Amino acid sequence: MVNSFGPLLRSLRQAAHLTIEELSHASGVSVRAIGDMERGISRGPQRRTVQALAEALRLDEEQRAELAEAARAGRPRSSGPGEERVGRPRLYELPRGLGDFVGREAELELLCAQGRAAPADGPTPVVVVHGQVGLGKTACVVRAAELLREVFPDGQFYVDLRGVDAEPMPAAEALHRLLRALGLDPRAIAEEEQERASQLRAVMAERRCLLVLDNAADEAQIRPLLPGPGAGMVVVTSRRTLGGLEGVTRIALAPFSPRESAELLQAIVREAADRAAAETAQVAGLCGHLPLALRIAGTRLASRPGWTMRHLAERLSDADRRLANLAVGDVGVEAAFALSYAVLSSRAKATFRRLALVPAVDFAAPIAAVLTRSEVLAAEDQLDDLVELGLLQHEGADRYRFHDLIRLYASHRLREEEPAEARAAAERRMADWLVETATVAGRWFEPDYGAPPPGYKGLVPLATQEEARAWLEAERDTWLSALRMAAAADRHEQVAGLGEAMRWFAAYTPHWLGDWLEVFGLTRAAAARLSDRRRELWHMNRHVWAFLAAYSRRGEAALSEGAERAMEVYRLAESLGADREQADAVCNAAEAWRTLPDIDQALWAYTRGRELAEAAGYHHTYYWASGGVAIALSRLGRQEEAIEEYRSLLRNIDEQPVASAAAQHSRMFALGGLAGALLAAQRWQEAIEVAEPALAETLEQGSIWTMNMRLALGRAYAGLGATGQAREYLTRSIELAEKHKTWTPRSLEQVKAELAALGRPEAADGTGG
Incomplete structure (x- = not known):
């Protein structure tokens, strides 16, 4: 009678004085597999496994035959025709593995x-x-x-x-x-x-x-x-x-990392990494780090001895031909994408194609709804179908993105399957919606607008200023691209209107720098094509402001150019009797002169701007100019006059209120400046009495002025010798400044030096705790 395999294997192992671990090491069969066999979980192992165990146990011919027979008996089988008969499994072999497999x-x-x-x-x-x-x-x-x-x-x-x-x-x-x-x-x-x-x-x-x-x-x-x-x-x-x-x-699974991509290409091509590292990285990027594309690209190169990695990179650089170049034999990236595209519904295909028109890396459902003339919920369903099939990827909670090569494929399908008129209409519809929505969102920050009109029904929630800011920031690339499209199509009123909606939002996001220079350059050009010269002056002033924001750190030449541009606008506004535009222009010039620094000239310009703004009842620029006067006086060492200017500015803000966002900005500016002037006058305790409640306000508002108030408090406590508190405030102000990148490198280094001068914490005198 044939013994069952498990007990027989155990008895043979024990007779050989081997543990399961020792038998595993000798045979190459895993400990888990041997344990399963002995416990009867695996009753009929394959022939090669039995042979490996027999060799490790050093069995004689009779023992080998007995063990093999027990294994065969353990495999289920049937006894006759018509009954279930499980004999030796007919193995459906796995596909051939890759000798150059990398990653994962x-x-x-x-x-x-x-x-x-x-x-x-x-x-x-x-x-x-x-x-x-x-x-x-x-x-x-x-x-x-x-x-x-x-x-x-x-x-x-x-x-x-x-x-x-x-x-x-x-x-x-x-x-x-x-x-x-x-x-x-x-x-x-x-x-x-x-x-x-x-x-x-x-x-x-x-x-x-x-x-x-x-x-x-x-x-x-x-x-x-x-x-x-x-x-x-x-x-x-x-x-x-x-x-x-x-x-x-x-x-x-995700696309390969750059390192894995390079490893795969070099494994296929066998080109020395040190000689072609830059070209290999370029090819990997053009393949979108997609393993299939990388393998095809590498195979094409390996089969062409006259080519180098540079040749391959040059061929793949042509976006219109990239998918065609990513094919070899009967394998191609485009053909693989086509299999997924073929199973989509007609609506999902239309969504997929038209998403190639989106002028940004990622996007949300409303833009898909606009492109396909559908409801947002229906568009979300289509997008989720595309994600489910691997034709789109989720980007965060509610945004989506294409893989680069799939976007190319979508663009090809759009050109092949939709006439030029339909493509142009969809793109115009998308651009108009983006510009309109950006205009409505931007107006939330404008004193004369605020919330959308009562009858506004948009595809995105804009019920609060926070929602407006979130949309403008999330869709920054899309609405900027839509503005470019509108400008290229000579839609001047639309372009100018968007610029006019962005004044205060731009003031709150000066770190966008080059973006605002482009935006107000486009809106200035559009306004010049309209018939309103005062309106054109407004856009010229915004363009000068953006120029100074973008280039003020490039040195004296850029600042001098900015001042001259501002004074050109000032003189033009003067010739037209446009007091408001004159006031804005001369204050722009004052900003440039203050930074140069040419403080005397800046003081004149701020004073002139205040006079013009007061005469025109132009409160926002009046506050701007008044703050500038105070800054200039403080820079000239006239601290008592500066302190009085700041206090007067705070009173005016209370007496002549403007829109809440502008008033908040002006108030924080005045409080920060007042604290700074008190510090310069070494009136440490008074500076603390101003900065501490101001800091509480900024924390409640989530304002970026927080770092300035902490800086003022750090300097005030340092002046009082309270190094513990001074160190705490200065350290936090530096962390915030580095996070938001709002200070110049020179200013940041200066504050770090002040912190270092306080010494190490253990060296502190303990004053202030």
Whole structure:
């Protein structure tokens, strides 16, 4: 009578005086696999496993034969025709692995951990490896199977489910193939799908094997193929996330890192990394770090001895030909994308194509709704379908983005499938909506507008100033591009209107620098084509302001040019009797002179600007000019006069209120300046009495003035000798300044020097705690 394999193996191991670990080391069979065999979980290991164990145990011929016979007996089989007969499994071999496989270390570690931890009697672990086309999902899974070969001694079985074909493989056919591979007689395989699924679960319960279900279409195709409790494992690959499957582990693949991309290219091409590092990085970037594209590019180069990596980079640099160049033999990136595109609904195809018109890296659902003339919720559904199929990627909670190569493919499909008139109409509709929405959002910050008009019905929430700011910042690239489109199309009124909506929002975001210089350059040019000269002067002043914001740190030449530009506007405004525009222009000049520094000239200009603004009842610029006068007086050492100017400015803000946002800005400016003047006069305690409540206001408002108030308090406490408090305030002010990048490098270094001068904390005198 043949002994069962588990007890026989245990007795032979014990007779050889070997532990399971020692037998594993000698045979190359994993400790887990040997343990499963001895416990009867794996009853019929494969012939090569039995041979490895026999060699390690140094068995004689009779013992070898007995062990082999026990293994054969442990494999389920049938006794006659018409009955279920499971003999030696007919292995459906995995696809050929890649000799130059690179990367995916974390994913492989997780896959292997799942396989090695597969319980003997619990639910069979199921892992879904998903992601867009071309990420190497199959290659990753095949590599994991190679690493797990000894963990699953009863076989590894593979089925391509043809999930992106026009007609994916039916689950019933996949079940039939798996049951035959597992050794079931074709005549014993049930006709009904549910019965076949039951047969698969029964066979898998007795086997420690790995099922690879490649290229799954959807959850309905996969569910019948999943086994019940058992010691095996199932790995599914799909372009979809298969979110409807419960109790599975999901591994999302992403494009390669630059390092992995370079490693793969160099492994294929075998070109010395030190000679072609820059070109290799360029090729990797043009391939979007997509493994399929990298492999095709590398293969093309390797098959052309006369080419170098530079030749390849030059060919791929042509965006119109890039997808065509990423094809070799019967494999191509564009063809792979086409399989996913083919299964989309007609509406989803239209959404996919038109998203190529979005002039930014990422976008939200409302812009898709505008492009397709649909409701936002319907657009979200279409976008989620594209994400599910790997044609789009999520970017944060509610934004989306294309992979670079997929965007190219979408652009190609748009040109091929939609006439020029339809493309132009969709692009115009998108640009008009972006400019209109940006205008409404920007007006939230303007004193004469504020909230949108009562009848406004937009696609994005703009009910508060915070929502307006969030949209303007999130869609910065899109509405800027839309402004360029409108300017190029000579839509002058639209362009000028957007500029006029952005004055105060621009004042709150001076760090956008070059963006505002471009915006107000475009709006100035548009205003020049309209018939209102005063309106043109307004845009000229904003352009000078943006020029100074962008170039004030470039030295005396740029500042002198800015001052001259401002005075040109001043003289033009004077000739037209435009007091408001004169006031803004001369204050722009004053800003340049103050920075140069030419303080006497700045004091004259601020004073003149205040006179003009007061005469015109122009409160915003009156406050600006008054603050400038105070700054100039303080710079000239006339601290008492400066202190009085700041106090007067604070009184005026209370007596002649302006819009809340502007008043808040002016008030914080005046309080910060007053604290600074008191510090310059060494009136430390008075500076603290001004800055402490001001700091509380800025913290409540979330204002960027917080760092200036902390700086003032740090300097005041340092003046009083309270080094502990001084150090705390100065340190925090430096952290905020570095985070927001609002101080010049010179100013930042000066404050750091002040902090260093206080000495180390342990050297402090303890004053102030």
